[in-house]
Amino acid sequence: xxxxxxxxxxxxxxxxxxxxxxxxxxxxxxxxLHWYRxxxxxxxxxxxxxxxxxxxxKKGRISATLNTKEGYSYLYIKGSQPEDSATYLCAxxxxxxxxxxxxxxxxxxxx
Amino acid sequence: xxxxxxxxxxxxxxxxxNVTFRCDxxxxxxxxxxxxxxxxxxPEFLTYFQNEAQLEKSRLLSDRFSAERPKGSFSTLEIxxxxxxxxxxxxxxxxxxxxxxxxxxFGSGTQLSVL
Numbered sequence: 001x002x003x004x005x006x007x008x009x010x011x012x013x014x015x016x017x018x019x020x021x022x023x024x025x026x027x028x029x030x031x032x033l034h035w036y037r038x039x040x041x042x043x044x045x046x047x048x049x050x051x052x053x054x055x056x057x058k059k060g061r062i063s064a065t066l067n068t069k070e071g072y073s074y075l076y077i078k079g080s081q082p083e084d085s086a087t088y089l090c091a092x093x094x095x096x097x098x099x100x101x102x103x104x105x106x107x108x109x110x111x
Numbered sequence: 112x113x114x115x116x117x118x119x120x121x122x123x124x125x126x127x128x129n130v131t132f133r134c135d136x137x138x139x140x141x142x143x144x145x146x147x148x149x150x151x152x153x154p155e156f157l158t159y160f161q162n163e164a165q166l167e168k169s170r171l172l173s174d175r176f177s178a179e180r181p182k183g184s185f186s187t188l189e190i191x192x193x194x195x196x197x198x199x200x201x202x203x204x205x206x207x208x209x210x211x212x213x214x215x216x217f218g219s220g221t222q223l224s225v226l
């Protein structure tokens with residue numbers, strides 16, 4: 001059974017704080033690692049698809065890094081804003097046809 | 112194209128009843144996925160299609176669950192003889208699997224409550 005773990009499970013920060021969370025995945029048979037943002041009452045939306053060891057991706061104030069050899073990825077949010085409040089999901093692709101999701105990190109940003 | 116759409120958004124049913132959900136993917140997408148999500152958990156894989164072919168179904172999935180994608184476009188997910196444990200958000204997603212590593216586009220989900 002493939003296991004994808006995310007930590008922390010939830011996070012409460014003040015507006016302006018920078019934050020980061022972790023996704024751990026199997027280091028064998030790696031094909032791709034996805035990050036999604038899921039806001040309440042909306043659909044999950046893709047942030048990044050990462051494929052190469054050492055990859056770094058950035059979208060505005062959000063960035064992600066990838067270490068396939070040790071099986072982890074970090075998601076960083078710089079200067080959190082209330083609109084960043086959402087559940088952040090990572091998903092592992094071993095080319096088996098489907099994505100295996102972690103349980104998510106629920107981020108709450110207070111003004 | 113407005114993206115992936117799911118119908119209904121909410122479904123309340125009594126235990127033992129059958130329910131059917133529909134998903135319309137983005138029109139040019141050949142891959143379609145069904146996931147289930149319960150509170151505090153990430154989306155759990157149920158099944159996926161490439162065009163009209165069902166390529167994989169989760170081994171954890173009861174025989175009460177069946178999915179179809181008859182013409183390679185929309186898909187339906189049916190749950191027979193629903194149980195309270197079936198209460199969850201059912202998510203549909205689609206992707207264009209050209210060379211893989213394509214991101215998924217999700218619908219808004221169908222929230223099922225079994226009383």
